[in-house]
Amino acid sequence: MASMKAVLVKQPGGIEQLYLGETERPAPGPNELLVKINYFALNRMDSLQRQGRYPLPPQAGPIMGVEMSGEVVETGAQTSKYKVGDQVFGLMYGGAYAQYATIDESSALPLGSLSPEIAASLLECWYTAYQAGEDILIHAAAGGVGTAAIQLAKMAGARRIFVTASRPEKLKYCQKLGATHLINYREQSFKDVVLEETGGRGVDVVCDFLLASYFNDNVASLALDGRMSLQATMGGVVAEKATLGPILFKRLTIVGTTLRSRSLEYQRELAHVFCKEVLPRITAGEVQWHISKIFDWEDIQGAHTLLEDASFTGKIVVKVTDNA
Numbered sequence: 001m002a003s004m005k006a007v008l009v010k011q012p013g014g015i016e017q018l019y020l021g022e023t024e025r026p027a028p029g030p031n032e033l034l035v036k037i038n039y040f041a042l043n044r045m046d047s048l049q050r051q052g053r054y055p056l057p058p059q060a061g062p063i064m065g066v067e068m069s070g071e072v073v074e075t076g077a078q079t080s081k082y083k084v085g086d087q088v089f090g091l092m093y094g095g096a097y098a099q100y101a102t103i104d105e106s107s108a109l110p111l112g113s114l115s116p117e118i119a120a121s122l123l124e125c126w127y128t129a130y131q132a133g134e135d136i137l138i139h140a141a142a143g144g145v146g147t148a149a150i151q152l153a154k155m156a157g158a159r160r161i162f163v164t165a166s167r168p169e170k171l172k173y174c175q176k177l178g179a180t181h182l183i184n185y186r187e188q189s190f191k192d193v194v195l196e197e198t199g200g201r202g203v204d205v206v207c208d209f210l211l212a213s214y215f216n217d218n219v220a221s222l223a224l225d226g227r228m229s230l231q232a233t234m235g236g237v238v239a240e241k242a243t244l245g246p247i248l249f250k251r252l253t254i255v256g257t258t259l260r261s262r263s264l265e266y267q268r269e270l271a272h273v274f275c276k277e278v279l280p281r282i283t284a285g286e287v288q289w290h291i292s293k294i295f296d297w298e299d300i301q302g303a304h305t306l307l308e309d310a311s312f313t314g315k316i317v318v319k320v321t322d323n324a
Contacts, residue, residue: 001025005322006063006098007300012052015304020297023063025100027074032102033082034074036323039120039294040065040096042307042316043144044232045260050304057093057261065096066260069111069120070323079105087111089119091127091267093260097300099323106268109275113283117294121315126152126278127259127270134204137162137194137221138179139214142170142313145231147177149207151287152278154178162203164190166310173313177288191217202226215239219246230256290314296321 004025010017028034046064048054069089072082082088082105090108095101111119125144138149141163153161154177163179165171171182181197183190194203202223208214209232216239218228247254259267281287292312295303297320306312 001027004099007065007297008063009050012050015050015301015308017050018300018304020300023098026095026102028076028079028102030076030078031105032076033072033079033088033105033108034100034102035068035070035088035090035108036073036100037068037070037096037098037320038323039070039117039320040068040318041121041124041144042303042318043067043124044307045258046097047304047307055261059264060094060260063095063098063101065098065101066094067091067120067122067124068096068101069116070101070320072108073100076105081105082108082110087116089114089116089123090271091123091259097297097318099320104264104268107264107271109271109279117291117317117319118282118289121291121317122282122289123271123274124259125315126274127267134158135160135162135198135202135223136205136207137164137190137203137218138207139164139190140209141165141174141179142167143209144315145209146207147174147288147290147314150174150177150179155277155281160197160203162190162194162197170313173290189217190214191221194221198223205229207231209233212237212239216241216243219243219250219252222246222250222252225251225253227253227255230254231258291317293317294319 002025003022006023008021045054049064072086088108090103092103125148136153136158138146140146142165161179162181163174164183164185183193202221206218206228211233292314294317297318303318
């Protein structure tokens with residue numbers, strides 16, 4: 001079997017475990033495309049996977065990375081939408097940190113007029129944020145998913161969009177995207193701000209990535225019949241002294257979701273909705289998207305160092321220079 005270069009992990013652990021090495025080149029299945037990758041994007045789950053702390057779905061292999069852009073170099077026997085040479089981008093279960101990766105044909109999207117680096121960084125954030133939705137509180141709002149959630153909430157006609165972030169410059173960035181209420185969580189209690197600004201009512205939706213550390217204040221911030229969407233565990237998985245009573249008398253709905261564990265059918269439907277409702281606005285310049293930095297993949301350790309630094313906004317993208 002043909003070989004390729006990929007970002008590999010010596011053993012679960014720190015950033016120093018990442019290296020460029022040789023591995024087998026994948027072959028496309030009947031409904032798949034083989035894509036020569038030009039750019040891939042980083043997500044916080046990559047850091048957890050590198051450390052051996054992320055529960056991988058059965059479809060994922062050992063190579064990290066779930067979103068990329070590149071060129072179709074081979075098509076499966078039952079594919080019909082794309083041909084060799086087409087430029088595509090897409091979301092997959094894993095394998096993007098490599099020269100080549102396979103993707104389900106229905107999950108691949110045509111690059112069109114998008115730049116390949118922007119396209120490589122879009123889908124994980126927008127698909128994840130789409131699972132969230134009136135008055136809304138968005139935590140970690142200056143990150144990729146947070147900035148997508150702000151703009152989706154604005155597109156959906158949200159009255160008030162509360163956001164939390166750690167620095168004034170991050171909050172100003174969120175305001176440019178459509179956030180209406182800015183909360184520096186290092187200086188303010190988001191629960192107190194939300195309840196004061198809503199006259200004690202609370203918000204309809206909380207979009208959260210911290211889980212344990214914010215759980216009680218999130219519950220207190222929700223209105224009657226409110227919904228909480230839990231999408232990551234950055235603040236831990238054990239909520240000390242969790243207050244559960246309000247969940248009952250406020251009739252709250254709490255939903256945990258990770259996009260990577262979703263079925264292929266679900267992701268295909270998200271791709272369809274994204275193409276119909278969001279992608280035209282991105283192409284037209286109506287939606288803003290920010291790349292914090294583009295790294296050469298020879299500096300993958302530097303990219304992961306920035307990934308674990310809370311100072312960046314938007315997305316981190318890596319160029320597969322061996323394919324340039």
